[in-house]
Amino acid sequence: MPTRINFVASDDPVAQTARAALIARYGNVPEHEADVIVALGGDGFMLHTLHRTQDLDAPVYGMNRGTVGFLMNEYSESDLLERLAKAEEAVINPLSMKAMCVDGTIHEALAINEVSLLRGGPQAAKLKISIDGHLRLQELVCDGALVATPAGSTAYNYSAHGPILPIGSDVLALTAVAAFRPRRWRGALLPKSAHVRFDVIDAEKRPVMADADSRWVENVLWVEIESDDTIAHRILFDPGHGLEERLIREQFV
Numbered sequence: 001m002p003t004r005i006n007f008v009a010s011d012d013p014v015a016q017t018a019r020a021a022l023i024a025r026y027g028n029v030p031e032h033e034a035d036v037i038v039a040l041g042g043d044g045f046m047l048h049t050l051h052r053t054q055d056l057d058a059p060v061y062g063m064n065r066g067t068v069g070f071l072m073n074e075y076s077e078s079d080l081l082e083r084l085a086k087a088e089e090a091v092i093n094p095l096s097m098k099a100m101c102v103d104g105t106i107h108e109a110l111a112i113n114e115v116s117l118l119r120g121g122p123q124a125a126k127l128k129i130s131i132d133g134h135l136r137l138q139e140l141v142c143d144g145a146l147v148a149t150p151a152g153s154t155a156y157n158y159s160a161h162g163p164i165l166p167i168g169s170d171v172l173a174l175t176a177v178a179a180f181r182p183r184r185w186r187g188a189l190l191p192k193s194a195h196v197r198f199d200v201i202d203a204e205k206r207p208v209m210a211d212a213d214s215r216w217v218e219n220v221l222w223v224e225i226e227s228d229d230t231i232a233h234r235i236l237f238d239p240g241h242g243l244e245e246r247l248i249r250e251q252f253v
Helices: 013-026 043-052 080-086 243-250
Strands: 005-009 036-041 060-064 088-092 095-101 106-111 114-119 125-131 134-142 144-148 171-177 187-191 196-200 208-212 215-217 220-227 233-237
Touching: 005 013, 013 036, 013 080, 036 043, 043 060, 043 233, 095 114, 095 208, 106 208, 106 215, 114 125, 114 220, 125 144, 134 144, 134 171, 208 220
Parallel strands: 005 036, 036 060, 060 233
Antiparallel strands: 088 233, 095 106, 095 220, 114 144, 114 208, 125 134, 125 196, 144 171, 171 187, 196 220, 208 215
């Protein structure tokens, strides 16, 4: 049973109050000494915590003190040690994004949920899609497109009518956002090993931005995306409420 806990919280007053109460009850150690990190907030804060602590050995256990909590467990103060001892672990590999802007600058970022390309002006984006060096779609006219991991498949991907992917599956979802041409094209399922490249057609007239877990780059010329197996995010869930169960349950709402 982990006994050394580091508590972190979002800036929300509700999350900060919860952190103070939990520290008073269980104590608090620095992150680098912790057996487990308990994150208090919503899914956005959970993603931030996972990115920030990716080089630490400690898994992250989230408790919902925000507005969205798909990656979080229910909040409770009284039985935390017992819940941590029984928690189930899910391991997630992030996506690696490399983007070049029209000015020639290169930007790199990691995304646990998805990497998305979105139009940056009034006109629809025009994208060319290549997979593993092979041109697969000459022209996609759309509001945007994204590549999602299984963990992120119920987030923006699902809102864009993309498929829900089982946790542990070696699959990525490539999903179009409001595709105009090809009409109603919604994307494809790709192997986890796939290297995806988007080239922006007429980038000056039809600007496009790229976003990796809310870290964005404007005026991109091309974006390359692939899974990064060298990084493993460890997330803890209460028994019976892990990501696999949540993904299944989401499809029967």
